[in-house]
Amino acid sequence: MTTRWTRKDLLGLRELSADQINFVLETADAFKEVGTRQIKKVPALRGKTLVNFFVEPSTRTRTSFELAAFRLSADVINISASDSSLTKGETLKDTARNLEALHADILVLRHGSAGAPQFLASRLKASVINAGDGAHEHPTQALLDLYTIRERRGKIDGLHVAIIGDILFSRVARSNIFGLLKLGARVTLVGPSTLVPREFEKLGVEISYKIDDVLPKVDVVNLLRIQHERQRREYFPGLGEYTRLFGLTKERAKLLKPDCLIMHPGPINRGVEIDSDVADGVQSVILDQVTNGLAVRMAVLFLCGGISTE
């Protein structure tokens, strides 16, 4: 390990170099082994206080961070929007300063506004870990996706990855695009034209509105959930039409190369973006992603949490 980690915060993958991303993945290798032990705990963050500050609801990501922190022996408290003072009119800045006054060392933030983690990171001594900010970035999700691809395929450089679904509103898509391109992958975005605007090409990716043309060519498909509860109606006519045009049905899955990986950040809408059988099939690595998420988040907490004590 020649790369040293000097970052207090993890705000996104756009700001990381390929070396730094690889360093996180290598660090995660070491932590993955911890999960297989009888005693799944190391003392790396003993005596540190981690606050899971989730202004936007989340179960999966919060639980993963919580468990990662427990396995590193940190003390953890969870605060959600409904039981924070934000509902009483307190600003984000004041809430965070209060948490810092309690000597929190690491703040894991999930927030509906793009840039909220940057806002806090520049104002707090504590490490800020972005657990998803609006439609901006979700760096630990992308890191666990990269980890899973690397684990299964042995590399990322040269692979062709399709990200399919609602790209416009997706922080997972943006972080994946930044990370995959930095590590040398080729990326094609697929989805309805309203949710995959051409402007994305300027980030260095390709765009296709014909899923059947793309599926036979790629090494990985990463399916994103259609966030129909958030969408204004005008973006596409309905879930039925979405499935017809872009769903990974059993029929379409036959177009994939036999070794193509099927990924999904969850939660899955079975029968909408992916058929139930395909989600549970041999090419699916969806549950590997969840397991790897723990190792990757342990690595991120370890690296950033180690900085704040120096």
Add this chain to the structure above:
Amino acid sequence: MIIRNARVIDPANKRDEVGDVYISDGKIVASKSEIRNPKSEIGEINAKGLIVAPGLIDMHVHLREPGFSHKETIESGAGAAAAGGFTTVVCMPNTSPAADNPSTIAWIRDRAAAVACVNVLPTGAISKNLAGEELAPIGSLAQAGVVAITDDGHCVQNHEVMRRAVEYARMVDLPVFDHCQEYNLVGNGVIHEAYWSTLLGLPGWPAAGEEAMVMRNILLAELCDHHIHCQHLTTAGSVRLIREARARGVKISGEVCPHHIALTDEAIQNFDTNCKMNPPLRTQADVNALLEGIADRTLSILCSDHAPHADFEKEVEFDAAPFGIIGLETELGLFLDLLVHKHRKIDIARLIEMYTVEPARLLKIDAGTLSTGAPADVTLIDPKLEWTVRVDQFQSASRNSPFDGWKLKGRAVRTIVSGKTVWKL
């Protein structure tokens, strides 16, 4: 008072020469012999190397009173205007209560008369409570002394309501100003919709959202044969539409704020809420189109859209922050620096004309000239003075400017209202 040895630029009288300006009893007079009370008024300013211009007019500012005096007051906003070289400001009606009734207009005028060191001219609302539904009492507002009507900060979406407002305003001879924003297209947009909105995942505010309303206004100005002035234009498409309409003689005009030519949407990459304004910062191509529009007189008015907000209001998540920045104390410096010195799009005489003759003509006010008998509102400008913007030295009650630390060339050095020096560097 005599101002000597200055370069006198008075576009209204096509005067541009080294000479003197004489002031007596708050008015411009023709010669030294006409100074009525020489003993008390014989103050003399040697203005060698400076430009003497008619007092500048900013026809788009928010003074926040009544209702939001934690952001700005008429007194502090007028102080900021004086420090920026402005002798007259036109304030927008999105106060609380909104300036949609004669009593609020009377209150603003009384307050200004009591505490403001510059001339404060109020606008009235187009619609009741700026809601875009029912017409405000535009005739009564005219009688109360407004110089224009506008729902600035909001935009009347219903074209029929806007049409009747323009027709009605024509009867009482008030120009109609419009903040051009089509709400369906813009949605919850907070940043220009293009590369940076895509990269940052912030909701986009497309150029078409402005252009759709500029087009609407051109059509209504023709239909009603009355002047509509499009506020703070930002896009290449808006410039093209206005240029074409003016060439056909349509009574339409447009204004430009300094931030829309000084910055692009790239400035938002670190989520700085002092780069959040409405309409938003656009692309370099739009900036270039605005510069061309200024150069060929498509865009005839310069202004600040001075929009004060308190620190605690701006220091929040980007999409939760209010739109707007202050501008009175930086706009002349920015426009001199960018339009005259850096890009050489216009000369200083045209810049002064855009800040004097053009707004005075649109507003039909007795200002913006050094003609004999005119109010002695005068701005002294050092066009070459190099200075650094320091927000902590501003007269404004707010600090929300993205230009702190910028080095600019050219600024006002003295502001005179009705013969009295109200500010001096």
